[in-house]
């Protein structure tokens with residue numbers, strides 16, 4: 162495992178090793194052990210060409226927790242604005258010999274392209290609508306910790322809403338099925354992908370039909386920056402038909418948990434009461450687990 166470009170490129174043992182190291186870091190952080198010298202002296206470059214709150218900050222937090230240094234390269238003030246090509250920008254950074262590059266880009270398979278141009282490990286922090294593997298690892302770490310299991314066998318997980326534009330769904334469908342879960346996609350027909358990156362996905366066009374029997378309900382934001390503006394004319398109408406409310410959540414299994422990669426659009430795909438339900442919502446736990454999951458990624462790829 163030299164790079165983390167997608168779940169697709171990981172072997173089963175790579176996935177297990179990343180999750181196991183993630184568990185170790187999560188437990189250490191829970192015990193107040195915030196110091197590791199593991200990546201001391203290493204320099205990591207964060208290259209985010211799209212907006213980010215969680216992913217960018219948690220890669221930064223993870224690097225600092227491991228005692229690495231991190232540079233937040235800024236697209237807005239870079240020479241891309243002077244007309245430099247993306248390829249030349251990457252070659253420039255690569256020439257300075259960083260120990261890893263973390264990249265988020267709207268361009269399809271940008272991490273693969275960067276990996277061919279630099280010598281260091283390249284980590285995908287969000288590739289177009291295709292894959293977001295570090296999110297899939299933190300989602301899986303969150304489920305294994307919550308349900309106190311290794312692997313997800315026997316679980317039924319529904320991924321709901323704008324699946325067709327979601328790189329999180331792209332990676333989650335793969336990792337969840339590979340770890341033994343049954344995955345359902347619940348989406349309106351106009352947000353339903355026409356093909357899936359994993360086998361055996363069941364599809365439903367209403368929450369009422371898809372939620373019964375689910376242990377996990379993952380909601381997604383309507384990613385309007387990736388769709389034609391007229392596709393969802395009314396957020397209120399979307400909420401009435403596809404928003405997760407407490408009433409709808411009762412259709413799922415009794416102890417079903419709610420996830421969301423965030424950012425959330427409250428009152429659209431999810432109600433406040435569900436997002437903030439301390440018994441059912443794992444949303445802020447996911448954010449917490451983003452740090453140990455990314456510590457594991459940096460550790461195994463850079464060290």
Ligand code: NCD
Pocket residue numbers: 215216287293296328329381382384422423424
């Ligand atoms: C997601 C992303 O950027 O793909 N956010 C994240 O990384 N947690 C989901 C989204 O933007 O809706």
